[in-house]
Amino acid sequence: MEATSVNQVLDRAEVLCQGRGVRLTxxxxxxxxILCASPRPLGAYEILDAMRDGSRALAPxxxxxxxxxxxxxxxxxxxxxxxxxVGCNHPEHPHSSQFLICNACxxxxxxxxxAIARSLRTAARETGFRAQRRVVxxxxxxxxxxxxxx
Amino acid sequence: MEATSVNQVLDRAEVLCQGRGVRLTxxxxxxxxILCASPRPLGAYEILDAMRDGSRALAPxxxxxxxxxxxxxxxxxxxxxxxxxVGCNHPEHPHSSQFLICNACxxxxxxxxxAIARSLRTAARETGFRAQRRVVxxxxxxxxxxxxxx
DNA sequence: GGGCGGGACGTTATATCGTATCCAAACATA
DNA sequence: TATGTTTGGATACGATATAACGTCCCGCCC
Numbered sequence: 001m002e003a004t005s006v007n008q009v010l011d012r013a014e015v016l017c018q019g020r021g022v023r024l025t026x027x028x029x030x031x032x033x034i035l036c037a038s039p040r041p042l043g044a045y046e047i048l049d050a051m052r053d054g055s056r057a058l059a060p061x062x063x064x065x066x067x068x069x070x071x072x073x074x075x076x077x078x079x080x081x082x083x084x085x086v087g088c089n090h091p092e093h094p095h096s097s098q099f100l101i102c103n104a105c106x107x108x109x110x111x112x113x114x115a116i117a118r119s120l121r122t123a124a125r126e127t128g129f130r131a132q133r134r135v136v137x138x139x140x141x142x143x144x145x146x147x148x149x150x
Numbered sequence: 151m152e153a154t155s156v157n158q159v160l161d162r163a164e165v166l167c168q169g170r171g172v173r174l175t176x177x178x179x180x181x182x183x184i185l186c187a188s189p190r191p192l193g194a195y196e197i198l199d200a201m202r203d204g205s206r207a208l209a210p211x212x213x214x215x216x217x218x219x220x221x222x223x224x225x226x227x228x229x230x231x232x233x234x235x236v237g238c239n240h241p242e243h244p245h246s247s248q249f250l251i252c253n254a255c256x257x258x259x260x261x262x263x264x265a266i267a268r269s270l271r272t273a274a275r276e277t278g279f280r281a282q283r284r285v286v287x288x289x290x291x292x293x294x295x296x297x298x299x300x
Numbered sequence: 301g302g303g304c305g306g307g308a309c310g311t312t313a314t315a316t317c318g319t320a321t322c323c324a325a326a327c328a329t330a
Numbered sequence: 331t332a333t334g335t336t337t338g339g340a341t342a343c344g345a346t347a348t349a350a351c352g353t354c355c356c357g358c359c360c
Contacts (some may be wrong), residue, residue, distance in 0.1 A: 023327090025337070046230045059340060064318065066338095080230040081285050083317065083346095098270075113273045119265040120248075120288060127259065128293025129250045131330070135231050137285040138270060143278025173356095175308070194346070209311060214347065219308095233317095233346065302360085309354075317346065326337070 006036045009087060013075050016091060021075065031066040032087060035076055037101035040085035040106045079108065083138045086110070096134045109142070157188045159237065166241060172223065181216040182237060185226055190256045191234035230257065231287045234262070246284040246287050252292035261290070 010033055017024040024032075034050045035042060042050070046139055048063045067085060070076040075091045078084075079099060086099075089110050100109040116136060124131045167174040174182075174216055184200045185192060198213045209270045212216070217235060220226040225241045228234075229249060236249075239260050248266055250259040266286060 023336080027338070031218045058338095060318070061340085062319090062338065080287070098273065099273065100277060102279075105284075109277065109279075111273060111277070113269065115269040116266070116273055117261065120286075121199065123248065123261060123263040123266055124250065124288055124290070127250060127261070128296065129252075129259075129290055130296050131288045131290040132253075133231075133289040135285060135287040135289070136270075137230070138274055138279065138281045139283040139285070140274070140281040141281055146278065146280050171309085177309075208309095210347070211311085211349090214308065215309075302351100304351090304359080305357095306342105307356085310352085312351090313349085315346100315348070317344100319342100319344075321342085324337105324339075326335105328335080329342085 003037075006033055009036045013073075013091065016075075020073070022069075027062065028066045028069050032070055032075055035070075035085055036087035037089065038087075041079050041082055041086045041108055043082075043084045047085070077110070077124060079137060080135050081139060092111035096136075099138070100142065101137055102145055103137045103139055104141050104145035107142055156183055158277045163223075163241065166225075167223065170223070174221075174255075177212065178216045179220050181213060182220055182225055185220075185235055186237035188237075191229050191232055192238045193234045194230075197235070227260070229287060230285050231289060232256055234241045246286075248286035249288070250292065251287055252295055253289055254291050254295035257292055 009027060013029075013032060014024055026150075030051060031047055034047055044063050044067065046062060047067075051063065053095065059066065060064055060125050065137060067076065067078075071078060073091070074088060074094055076087050077080065077097070077099070079086060082101065084087065086108055090112075095112055097110050097112045102108070117134075120131070120134055120136075160179060163179075163182060164174055180201060184197055192214050194210065194217065197217075198208060198210060201208055201213065217226065217228075221228060223241070224238060224244055226235050226237050227247070227249070229236060229251065232251065236258055238247075240262075245262055246267065247260050247262045250261065252258070257276055267284075270281070270286070277279055
């Protein structure tokens with residue numbers, strides 16, 4: 001993501017948090033900005049590395065706490081199959097999206113497909129299951145990489 | 151799963167592997183049987199504990215290798231959101247199923263919902279994505295636990 | 301049977317991911 | 331300023347997963 005775009009995301013996140021009465025502190029903002037600036041998902045320790053500031057190294061709990069907050073606020077998503085995190089494209093409304101993960105180039109596309117969401121709701125309802133969280137990750141090859149025969 | 155049923159699964163797995171020209175060795179059989187006998191998903195280290203035999207403790211790679219094989223053969227599934235594994239209900243045909251995971255009682259239900267599968271295929275096709283693996287896990291409360299107000 | 305090759309397994313060590321705990325600093329509120 | 335709450339720093343540890351290397355065993359061919 002380009003710098004301008006990252007700033008837009010941060011500004012929107014700021015507005016969202018103010019509206020919700022929660023604090024987007026410097027650390028949280030920093031983690032969000034690192035994630036949004038990355039073209040690929042990042043592991044917690046990669047974020048940690050990116051946050052190190054001169055010689056001073058932060059400890060894992062710092063990053064995990066910030067991530068917990070950002071996850072709760074829907075500002076980032078966790079990719080369970082990668083043990084990694086991505087910034088969210090559209091944190092405005094609560095949503096449960098799906099991810100297409102290319103294992104050739106590493107790119108991850110977040111989609112919000114109503115047909116998938118609907119079929120998940122239907123399947124859950126049929127068994128009386130009350131869904132709280134949905135993990136939908138499709139691992140494979142993106143169009144670009146498939147074309148290049150990767 | 152009851153003993154008879156576990157044996158049935160093992161026997162079917164044996165037949166499947168023979169048909170495919172791969173070997174369901176003693177270790178692999180052991181891991182599969184532990185998983186099938188468990189009412190809940192098990193972590194790799196839980197399997198490891200279950201495999202210890204008198205004083206002799208096995209090392210993690212032993213279990214992970216067996217799990218890799220069983221995953222490849224579609225005899226077990228990995229639940230990414232739990233870092234745990236379950237035996238497969240119907241390994242006969244290649245399939246990609248979905249999981250309903252109750253975080254109250256720990257029970258996991260494997261379903262094979264054609265509507266979900268279809269909507270995933272459609273979404274992937276629209277973006278030219280070639281799917282290799284699908285992770286679909288719904289975390290929430292099962293009917294029984296919801297009823298009891300958990 | 302003897303030799304060969306490849307797959308499976310044992311073992312050690314280590315990488316990677318995540319959390320419990322305790323205390324200090326920053327902040328909001330009055 | 332006093333006070334309670336939220337946030338963050340630091341240490342230690344637990345949980346999950348893999349790299350690397352050597353050995354054994356099995357099937358195959360001669």
